[in-house]
Amino acid sequence: MRAIFLVDNGSLRAQATLNLRRVAASLSGLVGETVQAASLLHSNKIPADEVGGIPATTLGPAAERCAEQGATEIIVLPFFFGPSKALTGYLPERMATLQERFPHVKVRVAQPLVDEFGDNDLRLAHLLADNVRDKLRPGTKPHVALVDHGSPIPEVTAVRNRLAGQLSVLLADDVACVAAASMERREGDEYRFNEPLLENLLALPEFKIGSVILAMLFLSPGRHAGEGGDIAEICAAAEQQYPGLSVTTTKLVGEHQGIVDILHSRLRQALDDERFLLDIPAIA
Secondary structure (H helix, E strand, C coil): CEEEEEEECCCCCHHHHHHHHHHHHHHHHHHCCCEEEEECCCHHHCCHHHCCCCCCCEHHHHHHHHHHCCCCEEEEEECCCCCCHHHHHHHHHHHHHHHHHCCCCEEEECCCCCCCCCCCCCHHHHHHHHHHHCCCCCCCCCEEEEEECCCCCHHHHHHHHHHHHHHHHHHHHHCCEEEEEECCCCCCHHHHHHCCEHHHHCCCCCCCCEEEEEEECCCCCCCCCCCCCHHHHHHHHHHHHCCCEEEEEEEEHHHCCCHHHHHHHHHHHHHCCCCCCEEECCCC
């Protein structure tokens, strides 16, 4: 018996849990078995009445409940763009705690949305291009900024940069250019790979006058990408400082229905023993 979880990092915003559940429900229909929505952290603190009366759950307790009910295999499908430390560090530690109680349970973690060493999959770039084209106005050639949260590890920023290059090719002459940026970064030269920050990109001469479309490399609404969040505040401050600047924000990647197809592929690869990020065998 196995249990499948679609897992994000977690948020205190109800909209993030509701979006994760929506995607998990769509996946369940494609796979033909239940895909449960769970977060690594945080979401269990959301009041139940904000998420349809059904309490949000984190992966650790949810996986343990499944093990108590007889599951011997846990499949984790990351709702992540790249191999963040949450997947390669925290998740194995949490699953080790699970195996202390249930040593017969094995855990497999599928590849994230972008598999850097897999096939040259352009589907995510096409989703981003769809979202940008939805915001294009006839007769204009805006600058495009592909913005992510920012990461403490270069492998995740490499995913952003790879997508920016793909997006530039797909949009071609429809836009003036495509540039990558991060919402924030940690202090120190060792984290300079996140540059440019969005606020600095919007201050460049090429960007601060005219139309800019912000291609949102975020999966679910939250305190960063949600209404009135950090991204919105950065853009509002830039527009106030540079009166000639007009920023339009796209939908989030995780709100595009095509994201389900990519997740389905990653899940099938893990289930069929083709490709996966981590394999944690049973202890006993």
